[in-house]
Amino acid sequence: MCQRLNQMKNPLNVLPEINFPLFLAPMVGLTHLALRRTVRRYMPENTQTLFPTEMLSTKRIPAQAVGRTPETFRDPEELDLNVQILGNEEKYVVPSLKKLEIYGARAVDLNMGCPVKQALRHNYGVSLMGDPNYAKEIVAMAVANTKLPVSVKIRAGLTKDEDALLRFVEGLKEAGASWVCLHPRLAEQKRRGNADWSQIKNLKKNFSLPLIGNGDVQIVDDIHAMFDQTGCDGVMIGRALTARPWLLWQYGEDKGLPAPVAFKGQKAPRTGEEEACAYGEMLIHFMKDCQEIFEAKDAFKRVLFFVNVSHSWLNFGHPMMLQIKKQKSVAEMIPVVEQFFSKSGLSMTKTTDLRY
Ligand SMILES: Cc1cc2nc3c(=O)[nH]c(=O)nc-3n(C[C@H](O)[C@H](O)[C@H](O)COP(=O)(O)O)c2cc1C
Secondary structure, three states: OOHHHHHOOOOOOOOOOOOOOEEEOOOOOOOOHHHHHHHHOOOOOOOOOOEEOOOEEOOOHHHOOOOOOHHHOOOOOOOOEEEEEEOOOHHHHHHHHHHHHHHOOOEEEEEEOOOOHHHHHOOOHHHHHHOHHHHHHHHHHHHHOOOOOEEEEEEEEOOOOHHHHHHHHHHHHHOOOOEEEEEEEEHHHOOOOOOOHHHHHHHHHHOOOOEEEEOOOOOHHHHHHHHHHHOOOEEEEOHHHHHOOOHHHHHHHHOOOOOOHHHOOOOOOOOHHHHHHHHHHHHHHHHHHHHHHOOHHHHHHHHHHHHHHHHHHEOOHHHHHHHHHOOOOHHHHHHHHHHHOOOOOOOEOOOOOOOO
16 A cells, blocks of 8 residues: 555445545436546545436435436446435435435435525425424434434525534534535535635534535645635535546645556646647547446436536637537537547646636
């Protein structure tokens, strides 16, 4: 075992196998099996973290063939899934948990950050942050009904009030949550404005459960900066991992960890040109995985969404998107993308306006 791996602190003490502190963020329409396969390819050799599913509604799970729906497709070796669920009612949450245990989840994540109207109307997602006692009851109910660790993903709240935020997470801890992930934007911000990392720092200072920080990481320097500035135990990355899944490799390399198995003996891409080349290779892999995993129409929809989110880091993103959008299937897209990436002068930008 690499000496450096032994030196890495386990960010989540309840899961002894975790030895890498970076996490893919759950994203509807994106964190399906194909994206997980993509991101996994860039994990330094012998590292282990948790991977999210797409958010699943507890109103639907009990009647669903979990494992046979596109959102729940998984590879048999995926024994590291933190399944994110949305819901609040015991009659749905409890049978959902039972099904997820059978499915093979490693942990369950309660979504208390979703700001969409429907979540607000039904009093789940971020609206639970306005009702700390109820949120606590839901965590306690989940913990009492599963042997899996229960984590909670939250936002900064409905209004900016850091004392209230601390009281809120203390309630989650008392109810038995194993760790918390904070995306420090207010509910009303949705994904606008900036994530306020000072709130991660303040919470970490005063809170004893493992805390994962999340929001606006775009390059590997941001990962180091979030750890340094906030003292968080882990960093969760969403949008940027659709464009730069090798952030995991870059971070590992900076920490002296081995290259990913698929890239043994190689250095992580670092320059804009190297990253553009890596993006082309990664996108083709991703498209082929989508073709293999999903029905044709579904694969097409998922590839389009993925490119929509990731292309804004590419200096050639817009023309590439236009060409991809003209195609009618993933099979048609693949040669177009291959042709596109055979050109020279392609590059990736360090940062972009995070539109999504
Ligand atoms: C397309 C999309 C879908 C998302 N879906 C979810 C979700 O289902 N559950 C959740 O907790 N957060 C969701 N998020 C929020 C992300 O998990 C993350 O908190 C947010 O994007 C900030 O991280 P980032 O700046 O690294 O992307 C979503 C974000 C995006 C862009």
